[in-house]
Amino acid sequence: MTNDLECERLTKRFGPFTAVDGVSFEIPRGSFFSILGPSGCGKTTLMRMIAGFEQPASGDIRIKGRSVLDLPPNRRNVKMVFQHLALFPMMNVGENIAYGLRCAGVARNEIERRVKDVLARVGLPDVAGKEVAQLSGGQKQRIAIARCMVLEPDVLLLDEPLGALDLKLRERMKIELKLLQHQFATTFVYITHDQSEALVMSDRVAVMNAGRFEQIGTPQQLYHNPASAFVAGFVGDSNRWAGRVVGPEGQGVRVDIGDGLSFVAAGSAPAGTAVDIFVRPEAISLAAAMPGANRLDGMVDSLLFNGAASRVLVRLADGQLVEVAHVPDGREGGLEVGAPVALSWSPDQTRCFSRAA
Amino acid sequence: MGNRDAARLSLFLLLAPLVLWIGLLIILPHLGIGYLSLREKVAPRVYQFSFANYVDFMREPIYWNTLLRTAVMSVLVTVMTLVVGFPIAYYIAKVAGRRSRAALFLLCLVPLWVSDLVRAFGWIVLLRETGLISGFLQWSGLARGPVELLYNDATVVVGLVYTVVLFMIVPIVSTLDGMDNSLIEAGYNLGGSRWTVLRRIVIPYAMPGIVAGCIIVFMLTAGSYLTPILLGGKNSMWFTEQIYEQFITRYNWESGSTFGILLLAFTSFVVWAGLRLSGQSLATTVAKG
Known part of the structure; x- marks a missing residue:
């Protein structure tokens, strides 16, 4: 058995509301798995079922191949980092980490050794005697992880633990979390609504x-080959058009988006289907068009400078704005507001998903 | 008038009622009582400064026995109130739903709508020889003759617990309310049993409320008068009864004042000792709670 965690057709209902609906997945040993979704999509309920705080209506949860449905939360070898970390304020850092070991009845000198060991591994060797309130946000984060990892869990659950941190720290903690996961070689299940956290x-x-x-x-598959309109819209930035399929053309289909405009998009759908078209900003070129490319004409509406992630907003004849990735090279004579531009992009960079689904 | 003066004036006006209240109703009477307790009557209308009243108290075992007994019983009532009140407070704060919480809180408050005296008579109606419980026991054949359930220590303790339990519940509910449920869940998640989570997480978190509740309950109990007298009768031997007797029956204000000061000093000492024993301090508990 190489899977640390398997869920099979897991369902949870609250009254008439179905929070989690037949979710199945398996996570191989030692990998970093994220569950990404908007708030209220059921991801927290899913995590609480894995931790044992909610009972599923149907389905099965297996940890290392063994069903854990009949185990109470304190007997499951799944540890959880809570959204607000839930460090115990009445204990100091060392006692917080020792709590789980004491519950497990580990000998006193063994506890001391393991607390010291785990603190060294998260890079905070001298904080055992400190109070929780004396730590910075990033340090608390690492202590919350250390408190779980000292128990050597099969799976570590993380419930949006970066949400409370400021932007700069969050960027740093992303990398740090990934490094910690490599170091402990434990399966991490990470819940977030922030796509960049999940992708990175x-x-x-x-x-x-x-x-x-x-x-x-x-992350690459989700970004480049989204399976549904929701994924295409939720993961990364996209320009979006609604249209109707005219008929097959080349490798894909021609889609009429009104106003006499039509694009060729990858995929297949019968003529007349209502579809949504997604095009990534970085797929669109401002340079001369290649043959067979989709084209649009417009004029530069505004330049959004953000270093390597800079964008140009192009206004089309019908007033719609299109986002185009464009990294200014810093020299004079670049794009100017009001200048006419021709946009083009390849049909295989154009995703189309039927509306009804 | 400068800005600073205005600020000072408003501070003065804000504090004035509090200062007047504490000064006129608490400090001044105690100064008077303290002064009275240090006077000895040597002849009609002739007094002199002396500790004779305190010496009398020490010489008469019935007095200090009653004081000790009152303190011990009050501690017992406090402990029992905590044992009864904590689960109720925990249920209201952490288990009950949002809507039933208000109703439960109200239920706890209802007894306060009725005066102390009427509530004590309620107990008497239930517990006296010709009362409801005695009648029921005879009717059901569990007892041959009338049963007197009044006028013993157990009844006094039960009656007092009933009267003061609310003052234990409220501070504990308010501290537990501020507790993030994820602390409890983290306690279980890291492998704690119910007992471990209660002992190492919930109770330490609720400690400020527990200490505040215990101090209030202990002080109320030690200073209570009506309940011990009505439910304990002649056997209750509550210290407040001695004070009442000195002041009213014997018209011995000097002795009554001495008892009053001693009750205050002794209960304060018990509270101090309790705080020391539990490793808490007033600043970290009452201020927080």
Whole structure:
């Protein structure tokens, strides 16, 4: 058995509301798995079921191949880092970490050795005697992880633990979390609504919406080959058009988006289907068009400078704004507001998903 | 008038009622009582400064026995109130739903709508020889003759616990209310049993409320008069009864004042000792609670 955690057709209802709807997945040993979704999509309920705080209506949860449904939370070898960390304020850092070991009845000198060991591994060797309130946000984070990791869990659950940190610290903690996961070589299940957290840290990501998994894949797969309109819209930035399929053309279909405009998009759908079209800003080129490319004409509306993530907003004839990635090179004579531009992009960079689904 | 003066004036006006209240109703009477307790009557209308009243108290075992007994019983009542009140407070703060919480709180408050005296008579109606419980026991054949359930220590303790339990519940509910539920969940998640989570997480967190509740309950109990007299009768031997007797029956204000000061000093000492024993301090508990 190489999977640390398996969930099978897991369902949870609160009265008439189905919070988690037939979710299945498995997580191989030692990987970083994220569950990404908007708030209220059921990801926290899913995590609470894995930890044992909620009972599923149906389905099964297996840890290292063994069903844990009949085990209470304190007997499951799944540890959890809470959203607000939940460090015990009445204990100092050392006691916080020792708590789990004491519950497990580990000998006193063994506890001391393991607390010291885990503090060294998270890079905070001298804080055992400090009070929790004396730590900085990033340090608390690491202590919360150390408190779980000292128990050598099969799976570590993390419930949006970076949410309370400021932006700069959050960026740093992302990298640090990934390094910690490598170091402990434990399976991490990370819950977040922030796509960049999920994309940066994860080996695999599940995108969740309205209680279901829309897609499970590597961050690259989600970004480049989204399986549904929701995934295409939720992961990364996209320009979006609504249209109707005219008929097949080349490798894909031609889609009419009104106003006499039409694009060729990858995918297949019968003529007349209502579809949404997604195009990434970085897929659109401001340079001369290649043959067979989709084209649009417009004029520069505004330049949004953000270093390597800079954007140009282009206004089309019908007033719609299109976001285009464009990194200014810093020289004079670049784009100017009001200048006419021709946009083009390849049909295989154009995703189309039927509306009804 | 400068800005600073205005600020000073408003501070003065804000504090004035509090200062007047404490000064006129608490400090001044105690100064008077303290002064009275240090006077000895040597002849009609002739007094002199002396500790004779305190010496009398020490010489008469019935007095200091009653004081000790009152203190011990009050500690017992406090402990029992805590044992009864904590689960109720925990239920209201952490288990009950948002809507039933208000109703439960109100239920706890209802007894306060009725005066102390009427509530004590309620107990008498239930517990006296010809009362409801005695009648029921005879009717059901569990007792041959009338049963007197009044006028013993157990009844006094039960009656006092009933009267003061609310003052234990309220501070504990308010501290537990501020507790993040994820602390409890983290306690379980890291492998704690129910007992471990209660002992190492919930109770330490609730400690400020527990200490505040215990101090209030102990002081109320030690200083209570009506309940011990009505439910304990002649056997209750509550110290407040001695004070009443000195002041009213014997018209011995000097002795009554001495008892009053001693009750204050002794209960304060018990509270101090309790704080020391539990490793708490007033600043970290009452101020927080």
